[in-house]
Amino acid sequence: MPFDEIDRRRFLLLAAAPLLVAQKAVAPRARESMLQMNGYAVNAETPLALLTEYVTPNELFFVRSHWIPRTPNPKKWRLTIDGEVDRSGDITLSELKKLPHAEATCVLQCAGNGRGLYSPPLPGVQWRYGAVGNSRWTGVRVRDVLEHAGVKPSAKHLHVFGSDDPPGKVPPFHRSVELEKVLADGILAFAMNGEPLPVAHGAPLRLIVPGWAGDHWMKWLVRLSPQAEAQKGFYMETAYRYPLTPGAPGVAFKPEEMAPVTELFVKSNITTAPAKARAKHACEIRGFAFSGAPDIAKVEISDDDGATWQETSLDPRHDPYAWRLWSHHWTPSRSGTVRLCARATDSRGNVQPREATWNQSGYLQNSWHFVDVEVTA
Amino acid sequence: MKRAAIIVLALAAAFASAATKRSVAFDPNLPVLGTKFHSLPAGTGKQQVEASCFPCHSADMLVQQRLTEKQWTAEVDKMIRWGAVMKESDKPAAVAYLVKNFGPANKFTPVRTRPAGY
Structure with a gap:
């Protein structure tokens, strides 16, 4: 396996490392806090009053985790590329970084931001306002990586896989993104606001999909697989879907009455x-x-x-x-x-x-x- | 001279940029994110809920919900399908406990925390 399971303490220490460096570089300004919505897996939103800057500092950026992550071991990490490509294989981070770098400053918003404001209430993390931030993401273009692998014309969807490993019989958080979108705008980011991508935000590599909701921004990436069809499974066919036609509050839509969440709303x-x-x-x-x-x-x-x-x-x-x-x-x-x-x-x-x-x-x-x-x- | 002035101005601009970088100071008395959790209120069914839910969720996940009996029953059934261990005979007490404590009128306050390293 290209990654090792780490416990929560090591996860927190790894997450803290870039923050310690950042803290030395700047003078304290005020007493601030993050609003923990769930202790494990960690979910935390930013108080709205702190989201006043064009670029949200890493340490103030909201954290969303489906479950306690199995973060990749950076020394053993490889990105596997397979599926509808001429040249499948693995690529290391240093090989990836030799490709032309790309940068995007854009909003990341959890698809569920504001869930706690809906009436009648719904199950799930009761985000209010602060599961959103605006960051500068640096990496390489998805287009360059897939062209390097020789993506075939038959491919229409990019299946993306992180190293997340859910407990029990919980469905894996596997997703796909329309290939046209990621070829146009997608970035595989290894840096956030000029610092190495923090573990809490998906190190060593995270998919950036500007303008689309956070469920597409796969963290702890380990595999990309262009395919002709969209990904199957709970997180494509049941969750992260939005009604095609509005209904009254409280109505239960069937999966076929909904389509996958994609673009953010104004x-x-x-x-x-x-x-x-x-x-x-x-x-x-x-x-x-x-x-x-x-x-x-x-x-x-x-x-x-x-x-x-x-x-x-x-x-x-x-x-x-x-x-x-x-x-x-x-x-x-x-x-x-x-x-x-x-x-x-x-x-x-x-x-x-x-x-x-x-x-x-x-x-x-x-x-x-x-x-x-x-x-x- | 002109070149030196340009260099000085460029350095000044660089330092100004560094000096204006956002500074963040968290209250050092706050718990580190992911280290302190809500606790569940006492009551019949608490033990069953803790035993079944805590392997994957902190209590925070439960105490923020505002669900009806129908919604809680659906959530408990989904979690059992996904691997939560709960005897069928324990389910009524667990659902009753969740509805009583985390029903539609429930109020939730997130735990104020600081990131690790602050």
Whole structure:
């Protein structure tokens, strides 16, 4: 086997190594925390108030694990390429790094981010807002690796395999991605924000699929296999599916009434708003917005439940499929509890809905984000 | 001279860039991520739930749920299909415990943690 099982303590030590280096390089700023949703397997989201920078620091980046990982041993690690290719075989990390490097700064959002906001409630990790971040991923293009292997025209789907090994009879987390998408945008990343990819985020190699939900971003990659058909199994045929036609909240869709989750939906969140403000005095409201489209066209906020909207200023920093930071000087016109909300419109004209489409697994929640401000005269 | 000025400016820009790099300081009193978990409240069925669920999940996974009896029954059945060990005779008590404590009105607060190394 190209990997060894490690226990949780070693996993944590490995995860800590790059962080120790990073900590020496910078001065402390504030007392921060991550919100642990599950102790094992580790799942943690970032407090929304900390997601204020264009590039999310590695140590603040949300962590999603299906189960306690069996992380690859970097010395023995190989990436196996087989399936519909002319030249199947294994490739080492150093061989991989000799290919031209590619970089993408883009959003990674867990498909289930916001599951805890759906009503009626659904089983699963009750993510609220912070299973999302924007990072700079460095690696090699999937296209270059597959061209090197001689991918055949018959291949339409890239089957991806991590070293995850679930307990008991739990189905393996095996996925596939449409080949057209990964040939266009996919990266096999070995670095995150200029540092070696942390173990918690999939070291030594993770698939990056800009604009698509996190279930495609396979961690601890050990095998790529182009195939004519999509992957089978629980995590393709039952989970990570979204209704083709919206239904009433609580309805149970059959698998054939749904299609795999792919692109992210247009979404904005408010990260900075005062708890208290004074009428007729301006205060700053900030946030981020992203979509499965390459860019955000505008973000608006409303203080009258969507009757009127005020356009915010978009931060000029942007990369395809990255988030846009936005800000707005908002002047409350009246005293009392004022409910602010934000909505984004992406570069394809998709408008963030007031209510996300209910689905039985709680994916892609993108309702308007409401924040209350107490305004005094 | 002009070249030296350009070099100085470039170095200044580089240092400025390093100095503005985001600094993160976590509360050192917080537990490290993955080392402290919620505990389950006392009650009939707790023992069965712990024995069957804890091999793969910390209590956190349970205490954040807000499920009806129908949903909890479906979850327990799914986990048994996936390898959780639970006697059929223990299932009613386990489901009743889960519904009583983690039903639709349940409130959950995540554990505040810091990453390892902070």
